[in-house]
Amino acid sequence: MPAILTQPESMDTLEKHAQRPDSPVGIQGGQHAGSSDGPVSWSVDAVAGLFELPFADLMFRAQVAHRENHDPNAVQRSTLLSIKTGGCPEDCGYCPQAARHDTGVGNEPMLSVDAVVEAARSAKANGATRFCMGAAWRSPKQRDLEPVLAMVRQVRALGLETCATLGMLKPGQAGQLREAGLDYYNHNLDTAPEFYGDIVSTRTQDDRLDTLAQVRSAGMNVCCGGIVGMGETRRQRAGLIATLANLDPYPESVPINHLVRVPGTPLENEDALDPLEFVRTVAVARITMPRAMVRLSAGREEMSEAVQALCFLAGANSVFYGDRLLTTGNPDVERDHALFDRLGIHGLEPARSAAEADAVPAQAT
Numbered sequence: 136m137p138a139i140l141t142q143p144e145s146m147d148t149l150e151k152h153a154q155r156p157d158s159p160v161g162i163q164g165g166q167h168a169g170s171s172d173g174p175v176s177w178s179v180d181a182v183a184g185l186f187e188l189p190f191a192d193l194m195f196r197a198q199v200a201h202r203e204n205h206d207p208n209a210v211q212r213s214t215l216l217s218i219k220t221g222g223c224p225e226d227c228g229y230c231p232q233a234a235r236h237d238t239g240v241g242n243e244p245m246l247s248v249d250a251v252v253e254a255a256r257s258a259k260a261n262g263a264t265r266f267c268m269g270a271a272w273r274s275p276k277q278r279d280l281e282p283v284l285a286m287v288r289q290v291r292a293l294g295l296e297t298c299a300t301l302g303m304l305k306p307g308q309a310g311q312l313r314e315a316g317l318d319y320y321n322h323n324l325d326t327a328p329e330f331y332g333d334i335v336s337t338r339t340q341d342d343r344l345d346t347l348a349q350v351r352s353a354g355m356n357v358c359c360g361g362i363v364g365m366g367e368t369r370r371q372r373a374g375l376i377a378t379l380a381n382l383d384p385y386p387e388s389v390p391i392n393h394l395v396r397v398p399g400t401p402l403e404n405e406d407a408l409d410p411l412e413f414v415r416t417v418a419v420a421r422i423t424m425p426r427a428m429v430r431l432s433a434g435r436e437e438m439s440e441a442v443q444a445l446c447f448l449a450g451a452n453s454v455f456y457g458d459r460l461l462t463t464g465n466p467d468v469e470r471d472h473a474l475f476d477r478l479g480i481h482g483l484e485p486a487r488s489a490a491e492a493d494a495v496p497a498q499a500t
């Protein structure tokens with residue numbers, strides 16, 4: 136795909152500078168496995184090296200990667216709706232929906248298909264191009280999957296891209312979702328492999344990888360990222376990014392979440408993460424997964440607008456947008472519109488990113 140550059144000459148110069156071996160921004164990271172066109176393999180050391188770069192050099196490299204692959208002033212907007220809230224049997228330390236965490240989140244029934252489709256219609260009217268449906272399940276039962284399939288069909292018929300996050304999938308379920316028209320399945324790796332057991336004990340990261348493999352086999356796009364600020368070390372953040380970047384192919388969507396320290400969860404008293412470390416994580420994700428949509432996800436509400444702007448500069452080009460059944464006058468949406476206006480950012484139309492366009496099977500287009 137040709138680079139999307141608004142100032143080709145100056146960017147050529149920048150890119151040449153970035154390639155110079157003596158340039159601090161030219162530090163080599165990933166190694167091509169096999170031919171120069173093959174997948175790039177990232178060692179944890181190489182990713183950790185990116186985290187260690189001076190901030191300006193890291194941002195520069197991220198900008199080069201971003202501008203080579205994306206419109207630098209476009210941000211894709213996804214709306215997330217919880218279609219089944221609370222009562223989850225899993226024990227993810229960050230999550231207020233785990234039944235065992237005393238967070239005040241109740242075990243609610245699944246929303247009706249009509250309610251979900253109405254929410255999707257409102258989200259579209261407010262400018263969202265993708266609609267993500269989340270359910271607090273360890274794994275969907277077949278009787279629960281049936282209404283979800285109806286939701287996927289009807290949301291897609293509105294002209295929205297569809298995404299779902301339903302927990303671990305059993306054999307055959309990914310295919311059913313794909314048949315219904317699901318474009319993306321979200322399943323995060325959460326954190327580095329060696330830190331995973333400190334955060335979740337009711338499943339392993341290998342279980343997550345199994346579901347991701349089923350999603351790929353069914354021909355769906357993968358949305359997969361992690362959470363930072365859970366007490367992991369910088370090297371463990373590098374380990375998370377290396378694991379994501381070494382998926383073959385790497386995910387089309389990479390949500391980078393900032394821990395929200397919800398009272399009643401085991402991580403409620405976790406030390407706050409340096410905001411610039413969060414920006415660094417976004418930049419490293421952009422460099423190592425240059426064609427992915429890197430999404431600012433959980434925690435954005437608590438971020439200053441200046442930090443959000445730095446994240447966009449670091450290569451974030453997708454956000455979660457609105458957080459409930461949207462109607463006109465939703466203040467969160469209005470605040471986002473104002474911020475995007477101040478930054479000169481425009482919304483990305485449903486036309487998919489380069490990686491996404493390549494990956495979407497014919498049935499989904």
Ligand code: SF4
Pocket residue numbers: 223224225226227230231232233270271272273302
């Ligand atoms: S599986 Fe999902 S809903 Fe359940 S506790 Fe973990 S993050 Fe929360």
